[in-house]
Amino acid sequence: xxxxxxxxxxxxxxxxxxxxxxxxxxxxxxxxxxxxxxxxxxxxxxxxxxxxxxxxxxxxxxxxxxxxxxxxxxxxxxxxxxxxxxxxxxxxxxxxxxxxxxxxxxxxxxxxxxxxxxxxxxxxxxxxxxxxxxxxxxxxxxxxxxxxx
Ligand SMILES: [Zn+2]
Numbered sequence: 001x002x003x004x005x006x007x008x009x010x011x012x013x014x015x016x017x018x019x020x021x022x023x024x025x026x027x028x029x030x031x032x033x034x035x036x037x038x039x040x041x042x043x044x045x046x047x048x049x050x051x052x053x054x055x056x057x058x059x060x061x062x063x064x065x066x067x068x069x070x071x072x073x074x075x076x077x078x079x080x081x082x083x084x085x086x087x088x089x090x091x092x093x094x095x096x097x098x099x100x101x102x103x104x105x106x107x108x109x110x111x112x113x114x115x116x117x118x119x120x121x122x123x124x125x126x127x128x129x130x131x132x133x134x135x136x137x138x139x140x141x142x143x144x145x146x147x148x149x
Contacts, residue, residue: 016040023080033063034073038083038097046098048086048113054095088113088141103140116142 016035020027037057038047049057055070065073074095077083086094088106094113103116121140129135 010110019082023077023082025076025080030063030065031073031076033061033065034070035057035077035082036065037061038077038095046096046115047106048094048096050092050094052092086113086139088142088143094142101137103142105144106144108145117142 016032016039017027019035019039020031020035025031034054037054038049041047051067051071051074054074055065055067058065058070074083075085078085078095081099084096084099086096086104088094088104092097098115103121105114106114107113121142123138123140126135126138
């Protein structure tokens with residue numbers, strides 16, 4: 001599986017640079033700074049970040065990157081297979097460091113998003129794709145919210 005999470009033995013600026021190069025991108029200063037924030041946190045769970053949240057993190061870490069650069073970099077990382085974009089709402093996308101097949105649990109009240117293992121959700125009735133096409137992926141978002149009385 002194309003899992004490119006942060007649980008690699010290598011860490012630090014060299015690892016960020018190697019990851020970016022391996023994805024076929026040039027390791028610019030800004031890409032390295034953002035890759036370090038995305039992939040090299042301590043052994044926490046995989047991350048789902050919005051561009052705004054990552055921009056705030058980068059700013060407080062002292063990295064001079066604009067929000068537009070953060071957006072562009074997230075989309076470049078996604079196109080290169082380092083991240084997966086998760087759209088749960090009309091609002092901002094989440095960028096997921098877990099690129100393996102999985103689903104999501106989304107809390108509409110808090111905006112928190114968590115991984116659900118693909119094996120926990122069974123999907124049936126997937127339509128047959130047009131001739132010559134294949135189903136690339138099925139994304140399930142389970143939405144929870146406080147009970148409304
Ligand atoms: Zn995820």
